[in-house]
Amino acid sequence: xxxxxxxxxxxxxxxxxxxxxxxxxxxxxxxxxxxxxxxxxxxxxxxxxxxxxxxxxxxxxxxxxxxxxxxxxxxxxxxxxxxxxxxxxxxxxxxxxxxxxxxxxxxxxxxxxxxxxxxxxxxxxxxxxxxxxxxxxxxxxxxxxxxxxxxxxxxxxxxxxxxxxxxxxxxxx
Amino acid sequence: xxxxxxxxxxxxxxxxxxxxxxxxxxxxxxxxxxxxxxxxxxxxxxxxxxxxxxxxxxxxxxxxxxxxxxxxxxxxxxxxxxxxxxxxxxxxxxxxxxxxxxxxxxxxxxxxxxxxxxxxxxxxxxxxxxxxxxxxxxxxxxxxxxxxxxxxxxxxxxxxxxxxxxxxxxxxxxxxxxxxxxxxxxxxxxxxxxxxxxxxxxxxxxxxxxxxxxxxxxxxxxxxxxxxxxxxxxxxxxxxxxxxxxxxxxxxxxxxxxxxxxxxxxxxxxxxxxxxxxxxxxxxxxxxxxxxxxxxxx
Numbered sequence: 001x002x003x004x005x006x007x008x009x010x011x012x013x014x015x016x017x018x019x020x021x022x023x024x025x026x027x028x029x030x031x032x033x034x035x036x037x038x039x040x041x042x043x044x045x046x047x048x049x050x051x052x053x054x055x056x057x058x059x060x061x062x063x064x065x066x067x068x069x070x071x072x073x074x075x076x077x078x079x080x081x082x083x084x085x086x087x088x089x090x091x092x093x094x095x096x097x098x099x100x101x102x103x104x105x106x107x108x109x110x111x112x113x114x115x116x117x118x119x120x121x122x123x124x125x126x127x128x129x130x131x132x133x134x135x136x137x138x139x140x141x142x143x144x145x146x147x148x149x150x151x152x153x154x155x156x157x158x159x160x161x162x163x164x165x166x167x168x169x170x171x172x173x
Numbered sequence: 174x175x176x177x178x179x180x181x182x183x184x185x186x187x188x189x190x191x192x193x194x195x196x197x198x199x200x201x202x203x204x205x206x207x208x209x210x211x212x213x214x215x216x217x218x219x220x221x222x223x224x225x226x227x228x229x230x231x232x233x234x235x236x237x238x239x240x241x242x243x244x245x246x247x248x249x250x251x252x253x254x255x256x257x258x259x260x261x262x263x264x265x266x267x268x269x270x271x272x273x274x275x276x277x278x279x280x281x282x283x284x285x286x287x288x289x290x291x292x293x294x295x296x297x298x299x300x301x302x303x304x305x306x307x308x309x310x311x312x313x314x315x316x317x318x319x320x321x322x323x324x325x326x327x328x329x330x331x332x333x334x335x336x337x338x339x340x341x342x343x344x345x346x347x348x349x350x351x352x353x354x355x356x357x358x359x360x361x362x363x364x365x366x367x368x369x370x371x372x373x374x375x376x377x378x379x380x381x382x383x384x385x386x387x388x389x390x391x392x393x394x395x396x397x398x399x400x401x402x403x404x405x406x407x408x409x410x411x412x413x414x415x416x417x418x419x420x421x422x423x424x425x426x427x428x429x430x431x432x433x434x435x436x437x438x439x440x441x442x443x444x445x446x447x448x449x450x451x452x453x454x455x456x457x458x459x460x461x462x463x464x465x466x467x468x469x470x471x
Contacts, residue, residue, distance in 0.1 A: 017301040018309075019226050022229070071298070072302070075211075076193040076194070076196040118304070
């Protein structure tokens with residue numbers, strides 16, 4: 001059972017993302033704010049940092065491909081972005097102390113990067129016409145806040161699961 | 174400072190980028206028809222998705238019910254006030270319907286653009302990166318869903334089907350920025366005013382109805398519905414209300430802003446309208462790539 005806990009959690013988060021996006025956009029004071037749930041990538045960043053970088057990239061590739069095929073109908077966008085973000089996450093964490101708060105902070109920064117890249121891609125193929133300033137106010141900042149709350153709530157749990165698995169692996173080998 | 178990429182990794186990355194660019198351009202070409210592997214993935218993922226979405230809908234439904242109970246007294250007062258009006262409307266409607274049927278029989282016309290078979294569907298997911306306004310529902314070609322069918326809620330038209338697999342279909346909402354999304358619309362009145370709903374203004378959150386003949390008199394507050402002349406949509410699906418009328422860029426035709434009646438943000442149950450009359454696949458409701466090319470050239 002414990003062997004499958006890591007992919008299983010990733011798949012659960014993959015399925016939870018679109019359920020949460022049903023609540024978006026939210027309307028505050030006549031302005032529509034778009035919240036993009038980025039649970040999977042948060043999980044993958046934690047996986048890359050605390051467990052195994054190669055595992056994270058592989059899982060990112062598979063889930064990115066499923067995401068592209070199921071939701072976007074353009075294969076290749078998240079298939080590329082998910083592993084890239086995992087790789088960058090693992091690369092950056094080597095430069096700083098691996099404390100839970102720094103990892104959480106890093107996840108938020110990487111979510112911003114992912115959002116920016118997906119914005120550039122969307123404007124490149126003309127899926128959207130909103131300007132950069134509007135994108136930052138209406139989409140990037142709300143998304144950042146919402147995902148920061150998610151990271152604050154579940155970051156501890158992810159760390160616990162992954163370090164637990166890492167420990168079991170070491171004991172087994 | 175460590176090296177970012179070793180040689181082996183650099184080559185791997187470059188090959189990966191090339192493959193992905195090829196994949197992107199390949200899948201961008203024909204997004205409306207999923208290939209067989211894509212269909213299989215969509216069906217399998219859709220099944221898993223519905224396992225998660227249905228309990229979520231149940232929970233939000235329960236919360237809404239509790240909310241409803243709390244407002245019962247206020248609502249009851251309002252409803253009682255409207256009941257009187259409702260009864261007289263009901264009688265009038267029955268009378269008009271009977272007369273309509275009799276007149277139809279008189280002229281020997283049995284087919285009706287308005288008639289449609291409703292296919293009930295539950296929304297299982299919304300596109301999480303919300304660049305496109307798309308939702309996925311749990312009914313597909315086995316339930317009779319086809320491309321470009323109209324999708325409605327109790328309040329009015331919400332969108333149309335853009336992708337169908339065996340058990341799921343993807344719906345593009347009216348609030349899309351896609352310029353190829355057109356709906357043949359009509360403002361019913363003594364003289365019907367025809368036009369096309371083309372585009373959405375995200376700042377005003379209103380639909381734009383274009384190509385209205387300038388001789389027609391369009392007033393603020395008029396109701397807009399689908400005309401059924403686009404080929405696939407049935408007639409008479411309520412779209413919204415006119416809020417502003419102006420002329421288009423060239424001053425030749427009129428342009429009207431329409432506040433949509435349906436709410437696009439919290440969708441749970443929708444109805445896919447399969448019209449009973451013969452379907453014409455080359456009308457404005459169809460969004461074929463060849464048609465777009467023709468427009469660009471002209």
